[in-house]
Amino acid sequence: MTAWETLDFEPFLISFKLAGLTTFILFIIALPLAWWLSQTKCRFKPVAEAISSLPIVLPPSVLGFYILYALSYNSPIGAFFEETFGIKLVFNFTGLVIASCFYSFPFMVQPLQSGLESLQKNMLEASYIAGKSKLQTLLFVALPNMKPALLTAVIVTFAHTVGEFGVVLMVGGSIPGETKVASVAIYEFVEVLDYTTAHIYSAIMVGMSFVVLLGVYTFNRHHNRRLGVA
């Protein structure tokens, strides 16, 4: 049998399920924070910005270790979930989603924040003057005028989650069909010297990443032309 015929696509499916869910959850959590950061003159803004950016600079092992510690049965959080709801938060898919949300948080917040900050301030004020609330202004004026930033936030978060390795390994382990994502699978193939499969997996990742990014940049270019932004 050739490597193609035995190829198991499950790690890819888990990667995409994880990335899709993480992106969806983060969008809902990050949007209010990004809006607040873009509008506030509060002196604690740099503190909030620094905390939300921590996952970019921290080694994934540090992040993974803290998350593992916080979610395990040894911590109050982990114990509470296991005793109250009977849910285990580590070494399963749920734990992976929680860990990914921390890991990819800044990649959602930052494009949204800079998109909101680059909007013409007068345009938002015109909406308030028209009697519209902040929520209405965000939904009907701000978001439709920052589609490139929205798309960037969603795609980068998705891609970054697909690409994560260290945190996933620490919090999820590598349980086939549950927490074994594509990046971990590649690592394991290399470890057992199965270079053919590692090559195929890696090439698939490169190809898909390229197509997605190409799509984003093409869309942004058309969008900016249409609205006369750039």
Add this chain to the structure above:
Amino acid sequence: MLELDIHKKLQGSRGEMDLDVQLSIKEHDFIALSGQSGGGKTTLLRILAGLEEASGSIRMRDEVWLQGKKSLPTQKRGIGFVFQDYALFANMSVEQNLLYVNKDKALANHLLELTHLSELKERLPSTLSGGQKQRVSLCRALMNRPRLLLMDEPLSALDPTMRTQLQEDILRLHKEFGTTTIMVSHDPSEIYRLASRVFVLDQGKIIREGTAKELFLKAHGSQKFSLKGELLEIIKADVIYIAVVAIGQQIVEVVLDENEAKTLRVGQSVQVNTKAFAPSLSQ
């Protein structure tokens, strides 16, 4: 009646200054705010709109808009605002820009017809000219039938022909909607045509007020021109000197004697005075 008495510390271009303004404006009046830039005009307008904080009080008819710490949110003031840079909703067509404010289709059509925009109602703002954008912005400001219409240098980015057209639109809409209108403007001809009262703001204080006639007809009908210009160059020609001065869009030459030439510097802002003993008007 709009009454305001406000104070605010501002970081102006010329250092810190106190905005300290007491005004009482009759309903349906057309007010022009004039004066050097950095004098606090835009800030005053934004305070009226509730877009910026200030201490003091603002009352519109029987409503309190500002009193001590209590400030009525922008959303509830029921005003119209025309920004210098239009601030149209870029994602919406001309018609949608209007309907976003108020779903009154009949009113939107009426406004678009009055301002000759009906044929452009499906277009996105990015495809319009500056004058068209500002007309859309004006229509949008009137969609919730505001009692108070605020305009921040609405015409300063437009060319002279477009200005004249828009001045007519503004005046017509001001009358039809019975708004109390406050416009920031630097252009004396515009103020003369539109405003019934003018307030001149400098360093945060009102230094002069009156009708446009009182403030701008400087010599009170003595057939005298007094034009502000910028001295571009002084040329020596035999025994006399010729000063080249830019006045508005025109460049003129004025003869100087040696003493005058010595006291003037190139780049200075100067005033050109002349008797209008034989002026001619043409179209």
